[in-house]
Amino acid sequence: MKSKMNPMPDNEPQNPFEYTRPIVDKERYIPRVGMVQNIINELYGKNNVSVMGAKRTGKTTLLFDLRERLDRAVYIDFKKFSYSDIGEVLSDLHKNADKQISNTFDELIVEDGNSTHALVKMLHVLGECAPVVFLIDELPTPREVAYQFLVAVRAYYLEAIAESAEKIHTFVIAGSVDLAVLTQDMNPDISPFNIAIPLYLKDFSYPEIQEFIHRLAVGRFEDREIEKIFRYTGGYPFLVQFVCHHLYGMTKGKREEILQKPDIAVRELPLEKTPSIKDMLGRIGAFDERDRPGAVLIKRILRGERVLFNFANKQILGLYLDGAIREDEDGYCAIRNPLYEVVLRRALDIPNAEEPEKVVPEKGTGRKSGRRKIPGRIIEIYG
Structure with a gap:
């Protein structure tokens, strides 16, 4: 069946990637x-x-x-x-x-x-x-x-x-x-x-994601594209399905454009509109006027602080189960994947490490304050 708004050729195979519901078909899950x-x-x-x-x-x-x-x-x-x-x-x-x-x-x-x-x-x-x-x-x-x-x-x-x-x-x-x-x-x-x-439940490994994408979309994606999909998603099942679903019908050139950087992928794909992302941001308090403990901890991680990962810590466990963080190779908290890092930085107004933080006038002083990130610590800058 063709859509008048987005016609699909009769010989175009159905998009095999599904991210809006549980996958119960053995042929379509890992x-x-x-x-x-x-x-x-x-x-x-x-x-x-x-x-x-x-x-x-x-x-x-x-x-x-x-x-x-x-x-x-x-x-x-x-x-x-x-x-x-x-x-x-x-x-x-x-x-x-x-x-x-x-x-x-x-x-x-x-x-x-x-x-x-x-x-x-x-x-x-x-x-x-x-x-x-x-x-x-x-x-x-x-x-x-x-x-x-x-x-x-x-x-x-x-x-x-x-x-x-x-x-x-x-x-x-x-x-x-x-x-x-x-x-x-x-x-x-x-x-x-x-x-x-x-x-x-852990996210999937690269070999698992590679086999999965090749199995569902034979010949559609090149290995270097799959490598980027895995790197950006961290093997998170929902994100892998989401990204592949939206890239599936695109030309190779458009896929390459979107997969240049995680922030481009977030900008070009409707990730922030998904209920999963909205739910995660709501749970950590990204939309609250006052920072909840979860949002404060996320900001610390985004600013480069090393926070030990510990399931006994209720805040850390909560953020892990909300899908926001994971444990890195050294036993510290890390944002779950690069796409989520972009989403969280945008929601919490935390710039990338290479970008300067916003400089705003201090109330009642006329002075400007901001922050410059120094390896291992943060120094307040006034001027």
């Missing part, structure tokens, strides 16, 4: 073989797993891959709705399990559906049949309901372990939030959710 096997190994040991990563890193794709490899697995997408109470979560879990595993709930009737006890009871009764792996795609919202859900899962799991139950349900919970941090934030008086093995 398999995480090592991660999948690690999770399966943990599940065989009756361990729960918390898969953490920024949005659009392939968590849903990973869960679909797991579902195909496991005998009794139930995939539940909790991010589709906002729940008023734990009873609605229980109902949704019940419905999905009954649909995906036949004859599971024929005899199961659970009362008191509005309490965490009902969810614990349901899991115990279900355990009399056969163990199930629940693949949770994001925690339910709001946070109060997510907290109640985690409390129920923890209570069930610890009771099953204490009773030496042979059939124990396990959970793979994928999301952009640390489960222990969430439970502690909601109620610091209880033990954190510490019954899941934490695994972090």
